[in-house]
Amino acid sequence: MASGGPGTRERRYELVVFGASGFTGQFVVEEVARVATGGELHSGLRWAVAGRRREKLQAVLERAAERLGKPALGSEVGVLLCDVGDAASLAAMAKQTRLVLNCVGPYRFFGEPVVQACVENGANCIDISGEPQFLESMYLKYNKAAAEKGVYIIGSCGFDTIPADMGVLFTRDKLKGTLTAVESFLTVKSGPEGSCVHDGTWKSAVYGLADQDNLRKLRKQIGYAPVPVVGAKLKARGFVFYNQEFKQYSVRFLGSDASVVKRSQRYLHTELKEIPVQYGAYMNIGGLGSVIKLMFAGLLFLLLVKFSFTRKLLTKYPEFFSAGHFTKKGPTQKQMDGTSFTMTFFGEGYSEGQDPQHGKPNVKICTEVKGPEPGYVATPIAMVQAAVCLLEEAAALPKQGGVYSPGAAFSKTNLIDRLNKQGVEFSVISKPEV
Known part of the structure; x- marks a missing residue:
């Protein structure tokens, strides 16, 4: 149509x-x-x-x-x-x-x-x-x-959620065989001016976290068909962990990537009979100092979003409560020019001819999506x-x-090719190893 x-x-x-x-x-x-x-x-x-x-x-x-x-x-x-x-x-x-x-x-x-x-x-x-x-x-x-x-x-x-959602599909299409699980790690780099985000995103996060219970009720109401696990089950990592691949600490990514990818995989499985891919989304945050700051800020944030009075304070003074990371003015042009992102995907699966329902995964692949400043350029x-x-x-x-x-x-369009031409680049970092 x-x-x-x-x-x-x-x-x-x-x-x-x-x-x-x-x-x-x-x-x-x-x-x-x-x-x-x-x-x-x-x-x-x-x-x-x-x-x-x-x-x-x-x-x-x-x-x-x-x-x-x-x-x-x-x-x-x-x-x-x-x-x-x-x-x-x-x-x-x-x-x-x-x-x-x-x-x-x-x-x-x-x-x-x-x-x-x-x-x-x-x-x-x-x-x-x-x-x-x-x-x-x-x-x-x-x-x-x-x-x-x-x-x-x-x-x-x-940026929510095309790099993640299309990145999983790109990884799947580049693996010769059956991709069954992917983890992505987001790294955001900023220049000497630092980076910040407009407070509209902050408001979405405040109200979204405050309303987690209603999201669970909504999903029950929709009655999603369960997505079958094919291949070895992907283990969820802890909220904070040291990442050997990047030699820094990573945290579970709290954005919408994981939920959107799951919806896509459910659709591709139920409607197009494609094998669903399990997915975990994480973000690299740096050294131990960054972890301590994040844990303190995160606990304070989770406490304050629970009450309507403190939610109002959070949304009224984003700059104060986010230590300058979210502002009503948003980033300057210099901040945007100096900021970029890389999302790295580690995939595992089964080589051609291997039954993904039996045995351990025997191929791995690493892909990447790179682009300019996420919020207002990418x-x-x-x-x-x-x-x-x-x-x-x-x-x-x-x-x-x-x-x-x-x-x-x-999934069947040329969106990835189009994005590549505009500076949001999808590439294979390491070919599958058996």
């Missing part, structure tokens, strides 16, 4: 960036403008920006044009006035486009009205949420309706390339619409 529901090819725009004047939205606008003028698409891209205030949207377009060294973008880019609290304005936006790139978070508070408007009005929707509860509640509420409308709702298409690249895939590769998407994770939606 062609993406975007019946009749969407005749719509005024192919793509609308909603929340274009927000902190992340402005970088997404810049990336869309770069792609729209860079000849990557078969035809010129008809697109628009959407948000609450016209002057702010115009300013974002002017900034993008200036940073790209282009003449003003205003004349060829539509400007739509739209508010997440105004259902009629969301419906009007969705009716005009094939695809909405939703940059308005935290998604647990502001995401559902956009999904609802898109499903009801036959528009596809991509977001960059790293919030499992939002992603999975959208699946529960809208998967059936989206399938009936033939539209694709694809969550977590930023995320817009990932989101926009996912959008390009959805618009240009309809035949490679799942046969029917629905609410999907990136790995489920894009």
